[in-house]
Amino acid sequence: MxxxxxxxxxxxxxxxxxxxxxxxxxxxxxxxxxxxxxxxxxxxxxxxxxxxxxxxxxxxxxxxxxxxxxxxxxxxxxxxxxxxxxxxxxxxxxxxxxxxxxxxxxxxxxxxxxxxxxxxxxxxxxxxxxxxxxxxxxxxxxxxxxxxxxxxxxxxxxxxxxxxxxxxxxxxxxxxxxxxxxxxxxxxxxFDTRVLEKLGHVEKDIPASFVGGISRHHGKAVPTLEYLARNTPIQFFGYGAGSLDSSSPILARHHGEVWGLNMYRALARSGITLNRHINVAENNANNMRLYEATGVGTLLLTDRKDNLGELFEVGKEIVVYSTQEEAAELVRYYIDHPDEAIAIASAGQNRTLSEHTxxxxxxxxxxxxxxxxxxxx
CATH class of the missing domain: 3.40.50 (Rossmann fold)
Incomplete structure (x- = not known):
C-alpha cells in the first residue's frame, strides 16, 4: 500500500x-x-x-x-x-x-x-x-x-x-x-532509536532540566516551573520564554529554543528532566516527552496521570509528582542520590526501547x- x-x-x-x-x-x-x-x-x-x-x-x-x-x-x-x-x-x-x-x-x-x-x-x-x-x-x-x-x-x-x-x-x-x-x-x-545513533555519547552535565514549550496550552504548568526555578537548580530549554513576565525566575536560567537533535541532546545531557502535559490531556499521559526522555536514558519526572501505569512502572522506570512541592523535593532527592537516579533512568530506557519505539x-x-x-x- x-x-x-x-x-x-x-x-x-x-x-x-x-x-x-x-x-x-x-x-x-x-x-x-x-x-x-x-x-x-x-x-x-x-x-x-x-x-x-x-x-x-x-x-x-x-x-x-x-x-x-x-x-x-x-x-x-x-x-x-x-x-x-x-x-x-x-x-x-x-x-x-x-x-x-x-x-x-x-x-x-x-x-x-x-x-x-x-x-x-x-x-x-x-x-x-x-x-x-x-x-x-x-x-x-x-x-x-x-x-x-x-x-x-x-x-x-x-x-x-x-x-x-x-x-x-x-x-x-x-x-x-x-x-x-x-x-x-x-x-x-x-521514540526512534536512530536518535541514539545520531547523538552518540552525551556527557550528563545538567543536573535537572525542563525541555519544552511555554504557551497558553501549558498555562497551568508555569507556577510549577517558577517554583522549581526558585527551589532547585533546574535549567530551562525551549520556546515561549518571551511570553513570561519579566520578573519570572525562569528567565535567568532559560537557554533558548532547542529543536530536533538539539532538543534530544538537551534531554540526554540531563540527569533528571521534568515533564508536564498540556491542559487538554486532562488525566491522561500521552506526550512525546515520555518516550523522548526515557529513550535517551534520562530520569523522567512527570506529572501524575491515571494511565501512566499502562506505559511505565512508576517508581522503577519513571517517577511522578502531584504538586510543585513534591516535584521540587524529588528533583533535590535524585540529584543527591545519583545512583538511584541512574538505575531508574536505565530501567525507563529499557522499557522504551523494548516496547515504545x-x-x-x-x-x-x-x-x-x-x-x-x-x-x-
Whole structure:
C-alpha cells in the first residue's frame, strides 16, 4: 500500500534551519527534504522509514516548508499562487495553525498537487487543520483513505468530519470523536532509536532540566516551573520564554529554543528532566516527552496521570509528582542520590526501547490502516 504522511513543522524550527544554512533552499526537493528529516524534528521520518521496512510505499510531505514546497512545484512544473511564498519572512515566524495556515493558497495548492500526483492509498495527516474541509473533500477521488492523527486541542468540527479515521494518543478523545460519528482509535506515540545513533555519547552535565514549550496550552504548568526555578537548580530549554513576565525566575536560567537533535541532546545531557502535559490531556499521559526522555536514558519526572501505569512502572522506570512541592523535593532527592537516579533512568530506557519505539508503533499502525482501508473499499 502507498501512504503519504503529511506534516507541518514549527515555523521557528524551519526559520532556524534556513538561517543556519542559507544554501539549503537552493537544493533540489529530495536532498532538501532529507536535510530537514535528518534533524529529527517532531516525528521526522520515524513513520515512513519503518512503514517502508514493513513493505509499504511511504513518503513524507512537509507541507508548510516554503522553500521545500517551492522546489517540488518547480521540478514538477506545477502552477501555484505565489502570494504565500513571498510574504515578509517574519510572517512565517508566527505559529500558523488551523484556518490561518489553510488560508495560504500557495502552500495548499502545492500540497494538493503532490497528493494528486502520488495518489496514495492512505493520506495520513499529522496536522488536521492544514486542509480546509472543502479541499480535503475534493481529494477523495485521488485517495483511498483519509486519516488524521491528533494530540492537541481539536480543530473546529468541520475540519474533523472529512476524515475517515482519526487516531489519537489521548484515550479520552476516542469516545468523544466516536460520539460525533467519527471513526477513532487510540494510538500511542513513541521514540526512534536512530536518535541514539545520531547523538552518540552525551556527557550528563545538567543536573535537572525542563525541555519544552511555554504557551497558553501549558498555562497551568508555569507556577510549577517558577517554583522549581526558585527551589532547585533546574535549567530551562525551549520556546515561549518571551511570553513570561519579566520578573519570572525562569528567565535567568532559560537557554533558548532547542529543536530536533538539539532538543534530544538537551534531554540526554540531563540527569533528571521534568515533564508536564498540556491542559487538554486532562488525566491522561500521552506526550512525546515520555518516550523522548526515557529513550535517551534520562530520569523522567512527570506529572501524575491515571494511565501512566499502562506505559511505565512508576517508581522503577519513571517517577511522578502531584504538586510543585513534591516535584521540587524529588528533583533535590535524585540529584543527591545519583545512583538511584541512574538505575531508574536505565530501567525507563529499557522499557522504551523494548516496547515504545516507532518500529513497534508502525507494526501496530499498519493493520489498523489496512483494516479501515478494506472496510471503506
Amino acid at each position: 502507498k501512504i503519504a504522511i503529511l506534516d507541518t513543522y514549527y515555523p521557528a524550527f524551519l526559520t532556524a534551519q534556513y538561517e543556519k544554512t542559507p544554501s539549503l533552499k537552493a537544493l533540489p526537493y529530495l536532498p532538501q527534504r532529507e536535510r530537514l528529516l535528518d534533524e529529527c524534528f517532531g516525528t521526522s521520518d520515524f513513520y515512513s522509514r519503518h512503514l517502508n521496512a514493513l513493505g509499504w510505499d511511504a513518503q513524507d510531505l512537509v507541507v508548510n516548508c516554503l522553500p521545500l514546497q517551492e522546489a517540488w512545484a518547480k521540478e514538477n512544473k506545477i502552477a501555484y499562487s505565489r502570494l504565500a511564498l513571498h510574504l515578509p519572512h517574519r510572517f512565517f515566524r508566527l505559529p500558523l495553525i488551523g484556518r490561518s495556515l489553510a488560508s495560504l493558497p500557495g502552500l495548499v495548492e502545492i500540497a494538493v498537487a503532490q497528493i494528486k500526483k502520488t495518489r496514495p492509498d492512505v493520506l495520513y495527516c499529522q496536522d488536521l487543520s492544514f486542509f480546509p474541509p472543502k479541499m480535503l473533500r475534493s481529494l477523495r477521488e485521488h485517495v483511498g483513505l483519509i486519516v488524521g492523527q491528533i494530540a492537541c486541542p481539536l480543530p473546529p468540527d468541520d475540519f474533523l468530519r472529512e476524515y475517515d479515521l482519526i487516531l489519537t494518543s489521548f484515550p479520552h478523545f476516542v469516545p468523544r470523536l466516536r460520539a460525533q460519528g467519527i471513526a477513532s482509535e487510540y494510538f500511542r506515540i513513541g 516507532y518500529a513497534h508503533r508502525m507494526k501496530e499502525l499498519a493493520p489498523i490502516l489496512e483494516r479501515h482501508y478494506r472496510s471503506k473499499k
